């Protein structure tokens with residue numbers, strides 16, 4: 001098979017972890033006789049520095065015409081504490097999601113047998129966790145009108161949802177649930193927010209089309225608690241953009257490390273694959289970042305292309321590196337650890 | 352001392368847990384020669400049923416003229432899945448917070464030595480946790496304009512903050528930090544939200560008035576993760592209404608049980624004390640709910656009245672009940688358990 005993959009390394013540790021995923025994908029391509037053409041493009045702070053824009057049109061062209069997008073991370077601390085910055089790396093991420101129509105962010109949460117002791121949570125609470133959070137990604141308070149009034153003394157953001165935005169996300173949720181344990185949980189704050197009431201009303205109306213799926217409705221505050229208390233109580237969660245941002249990061253503690261958690265963002269056209277860990281600026285350039293989340297994101301990419309064998313091969317080699325302790329320092333618990341690039345080389349050579 | 356305390360039992364398990372706190376406070380009053388006049392008033396679904404309004408004017412009068420308010424819980428499932436309900440119990444809670452000017456919700460998070468094994472988190476991660484979350488309570492998306500457009504197919508909520516609202520909450524945060532470990536963390540989503548940028552800008556401008564306090568700024572998604580990974584990293588957290596709603600419930604897992612966590616809501620006038628657990632309708636009327644969070648909320652009440660001995664006496668007797676296993680079924684781990692009312696009687700008789 002021939003694949004064109006847009007390669008957006010981005011900021012911080014993005015370039016380093018992306019490099020390892022490329023090595024692994026190239027090894028897969030070699031083994032299974034595929035041909036991957038990588039199309040590198042600028043994004044984030046890197047793109048601001050180069051062309052003054054965090055998601056340049058040229059980058060969009062490359063993504064829109066690719067079979068898939070592999071993405072590293074975006075964000076730079078020099079923008080975070082400057083409330084007056086006009087252009088921010090994150091705007092690139094939001095623009096990219098919107099222009100590519102990536103309305104659903106899919107974040108699986110699972111545990112690795114060899115790492116279960118690394119979780120801050122007790123083993124019996126998390127062993128066997130297998131849930132998916134579907135976060136709405138192109139609506140809500142991320143994209144509503146915002147601004148200042150009163151000489152800058154009042155600030156506002158608008159959280160807004162349209163019925164069709166909720167329907168298309170919920171549809172993906174019902175479909176996932178049908179392929180899994182047939183349990184769907186809609187997470188909102190319908191006891192306060194009108195947009196949440198529209199979520200609840202919309203999902204309720206869809207229940208009849210999926211009579212086998214057991215649907216529950218829970219409040220975000222309660223779920224922020226229950227997700228940690230008993231993650232095995234959840235199968236598929238659907239939720240709004242902001243709530244999903246919070247819950248998915250929170251859920252990453254279950255696995256014990258953000259450095260392992262992959263994600264995909266899907267819509268009508270091309271899909272995007274990225275680790276959930278972000279740009280982690282403190283580690284940038286040090287060759288110490290854990291590349292596994294990005295490598296596992298590439299596995300999701302192959303899976304979605306119906307290249308199941310290839311996806312499984314990647315997961316196998318990742319599990320092998322964990323089992324044999326061929327890992328970066330974050331997973332080494334004081335034992336021997338390897339550089340980012342060494343882990344990438346090892347994974348590729350074991351394929 | 353003479354105290355007038357407004358008593359708002361509310362819904363669900365509210366009346367049952369409030370009864371036990373009254374027993375304990377009456378025992379304290381007897382021992383230390385105070386006189387408490389309880390002023391019961393209606394709120395929540397109970398008030399809707401009685402007078403069609405979840406926070407009647409009469410209730411407000413009673414609260415506004417009291418020395419403090421002791422509150423149980425609000426909420427009833429018959430409203431939760433009815434997106435079209437016109438009057439909701441929660442509106443009473445929000446109206447009460449707003450009319451009483453309760454702009455800061457103070458939620459301490461700590462562990463109980465005798466219960467540390469009950470937490471889903473590992474002991475070494477949580478032992479010694481001692482943090483306070485200060486949640487803004489009368490602003491943000493809870494109180495902004497909301498509604499529908501497009502024949503009901505678009506819903507919106509407005510997240511809005513004014514500088515003075517942030518200042519007065521942050522001031523309390525800096526003051527708490529000065530009395531504690533001098534670490535303040537402002538939690539927001541300033542990489543996306545304009546209201547968060549106003550938070551950051553406002554708090555940054557106040558830093559110079561508290562040169563001893565070390566201030567950090569973190570994103571809500573990262574904190575949702577770090578709070579579980581390493582709660583001992585935090586001392587005082589300040590945050591907006593919605594973020595605080597989520598984080599405070601999440602933080603309750605650290606202690607292992609929501610049934611233990613007290614809170615106070617303070618402002619310029621009267622203060623309110625309530626357990627964080629909510630109305631827990633499944634347990635209502637069964638005499639099984641854990642009354643300790645409400646009893647510990649009463650301890651916060653005495654503390655704020657500078658009645659430190661009284662507050663300590665309550666905490667002592669609560670610790671004694673935990674140590675001796677005189678607890679409700681949620682804490683009994685299959686061992687002998689006691690009814691809500693029995694625990695209340697036991698606490699009162701041990702004062």
Ligand SMILES: CC(C)[C@H](C(=O)O)[C@@H](O)C(=O)O
Nearest residue numbers: 074075090093245542543572
């Ligand atoms: C960087 C930020 C804008 C982004 C988000 O909030 O969506 C990130 O936290 C994420 O989850 O991808």
Ligand SMILES: CC(C)[C@H](C(=O)O)[C@@H](O)C(=O)O
Nearest residue numbers: 191192221425426441444596
């Ligand atoms: C019942 C609900 C409106 C309320 C809130 O969100 O403020 C509750 O969750 C709380 O935290 O007191």
